[in-house]
Amino acid sequence: MEELNPQMRDHDERIESIMNDYGEEIKRLVYTYVKSHSAAEDITQEVFLTVYLKLDTFTGKSSLKTWVYSIAINKSKDYLRSWHVKKVTYKESILELLKSSKQGPDHETMAKMSREEIAHKVLELPIKYREVILLFYYKSLSIQEVSAVLGISENTVKIRLHRGREKLRKPLQFLERGEFNG
């Protein structure tokens, strides 16, 4: 059997630990960009392979979490810019999931619909607003961390958060009033 050198062994241990710590949240984050389960799986794999290959270049200037997030976001955006995604659009989109899940109007289903509609509304936002809303509220990153992960200034993060919230205000008000059948 091939003898691993100490650096490789170290990398193997680190990637295992990174996958355990961040695998779940990275795949979910990637999904919020690409809105396709199969693409989320492929991209997540690419993310961890890139992390593995670039472990030596990680200087610790940012936190490990923001570094891994940045790689995941860049990979997701690469995918969204690709010809492939423009052409084969959102076959497994959240819309499909939502359509298939709409059942009877009992209380539990209504509550579920409301929850799904909220998720739906957020995922419908243009990417530049969606990503700050999701990183800030869904991933609970601070403004500073969102700024570091996305490579934009903190002011820009605040503007986009504000704009994103404004874009959600009306639809969420409808939902809060129970008008969520649209």
Add this chain to the structure above:
Amino acid sequence: MDENLRNLKHNLDPVISPKKYFTEREKQRIRSEIAQLKRMGPVKRKRKFYIPEMLTAITVCVFLALIGGIVGKEAGLFTKEGSAKPPQTATPVKEKNENMFDPEELKQGEKILNFEVKKIEFGAKHFPAASFTAIFNGKVTLSGELEYVDASGEHFPGEIVFHPSKEALEKLPQPKGIQRSPIIYFNNFLDNQEQIREVTGLKEGEKAEATVTLNQYHLMYNKIPENVDYGNVTEVNGHPVKVLYVGGNTGVAEEVIPEYDLVPEHLAEAYHQYSQDWDTGRLKGLEPQDIFLMFWQAVDLGDKATVYSLLHPSATTLPSYQEFADRVYDSKAKEFQTLLYKMKEEGMKDPTVMAEEDSANLRVGDKLFFELRKDEDGVWRMVYLLE
């Protein structure tokens, strides 16, 4: 609403997957890939992203054969002599159109009609099925048809695309010898789409003749029946298309000023793009006086978001953007306008700059002084006392 957003994790996680989403099987897949990488040593890993490996190989081969064939034929490479540089007479010139170019000979900076080649990529990595992409900078107005694709459509459902007319196609750079009738899709599409819908009044499933002005054109050649190119759209039917927000609504509503009053021509594009996305990257490398002029340009246009984004985050006591937009800006508006008026009178486009490594002072005329400092990204920002 805030409550809903704070509960986003609770709302979104079950929608994505109520179960564990990153599975042991996926970890195993990654481990196998890593093991394969180790076996391959330092050799660059073959990309097999998004489309099956075989398909990629076939696509590339077919493409090479096609491009090789077409370009080779155009260049006369398959003459009996087999010479790589056949005599010119061996190349019958069929196309005299000035918009035609040879993909293999295209060079960065080359000019074709109104366009200049900004970037060329063969087998571009982000477009696995694309074989050739070229980005051209230049302004052109095209006639053709806008289509608001039906939401049930297979391609671009619910989005607006542009079909250039035959005449329009002659205004766009096109690869020599390759039959194309591209569809043009718009960059920054998420925002542009909204505005184009407003400007045209198109309804889902409808088509309408239109003129569209682009300031950048991405040509993509790939081996599919329809070619999808991309364009940065600036006008539709003579209406400027720009991402502007008025009172919290996304819309067109305001007119684009093609030549800005305060930012000089060489900064106009950077300013224009920055004012749409406030991406710090666009400001890197700019001088203090550039940022100064961009700041005041935004003030002049009443673009609160851009004004806010150009303020130094720590040297200026910055409120939240909401507070700035709702209260602070208005309380400063008169002061801003007065200063702007005085500076315009003094000739603000050429201020006296005293810059050190991380801070700079600017003087306009004899009495108006301003300060800028670099932020942690090394980008100059305005220091302005808001309270």
